[in-house]
Amino acid sequence: MxxxxxxxxxxxxxxxxxxxxxxxxxxxxxxxxxxxxxxxxxxxxxxxxxxxxxxxxxxxxxxxxxxxxxxxxxxxxxxxxxxxxxxxxxxxxxxxxxxxxxxxxxxxxxxxxxxxxxxxxxxxxxxxxxxxxxxxxxPLAILTASEATIYGRYGYAPATTVATLEVDRRRVTWAGLTPTGRVHFVEPASARSIVEEISARAVRRIPGEIDRWGGRFDQHFGLIAPDSDRGRSIRTARYDDADGTAQGVVAFRLVEQDPDIIRLEVEHFTATTDDAYAGLWKFLLEHDLVTSIRARHRSIDEPLPLLLADRRAVRWSEVEDFLWVRVLDPIATLESRRYGSAGRLDLEITDALGFAAGRFRLEVAADGSASVTRVSSVPDAGTDAAAAATATLSLPVNQLGAIFLGGIRPTVLAAAALIAADSPETLALADRLFAAERAPHLSIVF
Ligand SMILES: CC(C)(COP(=O)(O)OP(=O)(O)OC[C@H]1O[C@@H](n2cnc3c(N)ncnc32)[C@H](O)[C@@H]1OP(=O)(O)O)[C@@H](O)C(=O)NCCC(=O)NCCS
Incomplete structure (x- = not known):
């Protein structure tokens, strides 16, 4: 490669x-x-x-x-x-x-x-x-889409979901863990100098995230045009853990809609630990005079509501598909991840563009690692004795991309007739196998 x-x-x-x-x-x-x-x-x-x-x-x-x-x-x-x-x-x-x-x-x-x-x-x-x-x-291709109708024809499907999160600050009482570290205001250039290392650690914890490039941080921190109105409005802060190691960075700006309505817009949020996550959110929520806090492209399974006495202080909107995945090589793709349980499953994959078509056998060991073999280069040639005895899922390549990160269960796709299984037990097995340790999440548009 x-x-x-x-x-x-x-x-x-x-x-x-x-x-x-x-x-x-x-x-x-x-x-x-x-x-x-x-x-x-x-x-x-x-x-x-x-x-x-x-x-x-x-x-x-x-x-x-x-x-x-x-x-x-x-x-x-x-x-x-x-x-x-x-x-x-x-x-x-x-x-x-x-x-x-x-x-x-x-x-x-x-x-x-x-x-x-x-x-x-x-x-x-x-x-x-x-x-x-x-x-x-x-082994695979990825994108974020301006419209949901463009990329299915090329074999992509949505594999993660994002949402906009809005907190009504007047309803906030912190009821979560007490962060062990401290938050410090730092200048954007200072935050920029440490964020690459922190972000590299953070994105490696979360399925669906990708490595970042420097220009994206410059945008978030207002450093492309620091003297513009937007550049000057950005505030940045750093979270240090109890040992003094930087574990998180946040960038935000305050938008005054009228003197009684001030919204805090989160432009960047990176936390490498649950402690840093709680510490940075607590800091954002402690801004007096601010009426609401809004953050875009957040995960749909954020713990934030669980850290507040009134979890309905957090509202979700703009829940949308986000990262689209297109599998090119099913063997390398499927072998790259860990699975939620052990088991054996055949995948009959159709692909109009030919890259991923065939029948593939996924065998997951007790430790969640997988080995994958191509049984046949055509999807429906599973007529040998081993194939007949193996649970089989039939799906277009799009839907392989959809389930790959664990963001949508095969059972749900089957309910929409987007994939088919030879038995209900096969679907239950597929759900268990493709389960991920957390909901996959990508937090940037690219
Ligand atoms: C989306 C865009 C790139 C399509 O370019 P295009 O050259 O007109 O597309 P093509 O002529 O190659 O069309 C290819 C297929 O996509 C379909 N298609 C094109 N644009 C589409 C759209 N916006 N929504 C749904 N289908 C679309 C065509 O009908 C055609 O379908 P078919 O081949 O299956 O019959 C173009 O409209 C564009 O630049 N849009 C604005 C920017 C944008 O949104 N880009 C996507 C970024 S993620």
Whole structure:
């Protein structure tokens, strides 16, 4: 597997398909600021955002150059240097149940210009990136989606859920454990200098999280434009445990809607321990004059309500699908995680794009580790004696992605007729096997 996705050429099949419609598919040289700036502006326009400032382009140029940055150009348009479509990808580290880490082909910046939509450009790019990832032996692909209707056709399905959490501070009485450490206000630059190490530890605890890149912290901490209104409004604090070791970082800003309604918006929250989690929440909730605290992209099984005397002080909204998973190699993917119980299960996987199709045997040992073998390269060829005696789940590759992190039970997917099992006992077994130690959760959009 390559560690540097930028070195891989663009997919030849997609290059030919796009060339047949007069378009040129290629890689952007991310050391060339002019070329990168044109691509960056196209990406922003594609998401209906404004023209990027030179300051933002500088920050993106510095922070995102490590990504495989691809574009599609139409040489017949007046501004031909600006691509009409964009995608960027990189090999991320995805935390899976165990916890353990698996390399994942992260896909971002999928845009097609309004002048060029609905003529197959996105399909060429998405399929091309999947072929490139599979050729590089990356076992699965991941993304977060602007709309839930786009990516199922390429074999992705939602594997985690997020929600917005809002706390009515006037109802808050802390009733949880007493944190053993202390919170200190620190300047954003100081928080930034320690957050990478803290975040690296934190994301490795939680299935569904991915490793972070520096620019994302700069955004959260207001450091891309520190003198802007937003930059100056950001406050940052650090949590040190009883030994004085930093175990958490938070960034937030106060939004005054009128003098009686002040909302505290959480921009960043990282805690490596339950103690740091409680300490940082207690700190946020202790802001006098603040009426509510709002945090986006939180896990659906946060312990926060259980730390308060009135758990209904916490309300949830915007409960949505978040991380989408597309399995390319079922063996490497399934062997990367730990399972909730021992057992043997055959998976008959269909895949319209062919990558993951076949019948696979998952055998989980008592310690939760798995070995996986391909029984057949076609899904329904399980007619040998061992296959007949093995509990069998039949599912499209999308739904393998859905259950992989333990975020949705096979029983629920079967109730919606999205997967099928040869018996109710098989479904119960699949539920036990794919159970994770906690609800998988990704806390950033990418
Ligand atoms: C979403 C987007 C990338 C699609 O690009 P496109 O080149 O028009 O897509 P294609 O012509 O290749 O369409 C491929 C398939 O997706 C479908 N599709 C395209 N956009 C869709 C959308 N927004 N919702 C649902 N389906 C969509 C097409 O109908 C087509 O279906 P089919 O091949 O199964 O018949 C483009 O509309 C866009 O840039 N949107 C704004 C930015 C955005 O939301 N990007 C996604 C980021 S996660």
């Amino acid at each position: 390559t560690a540097d996705a930028r070195l891989l050429p663009v997919d030849s099949e997609s290059t030919a398909a796009l060339a047949a419609t007069g378009l040129r598919y290629g890689l952007v040289d991310t050391t060339d600021r002019t070329a990168f700036a044109a691509w960056d502006q196209a990406d922003s326009r594609g998401f209906h955002e404004g023209r990027l400032s030179e300051q933002t382009i500088d920050a993106n140029f510095a922070n995102l150059a490590y990504r495989r940055t691809t574009g599609v150009w139409d040489d017949t348009i007046p501004d031909a240097a600006v691509p009409v479509a964009t995608v960027s990808t990189w090999v991320a580290e995805l935390t899976v149940p165990g916890p353990a880490i698996v390399p994942a082909w992260a896909v971002s910046s999928v845009t097609v210009a309004a002048t060029h939509r609905r003529r197959g450009i996105a399909r060429a790019l998405m399929e091309g990136e999947l072929r490139t990832a599979a050729a590089a032996d990356v």
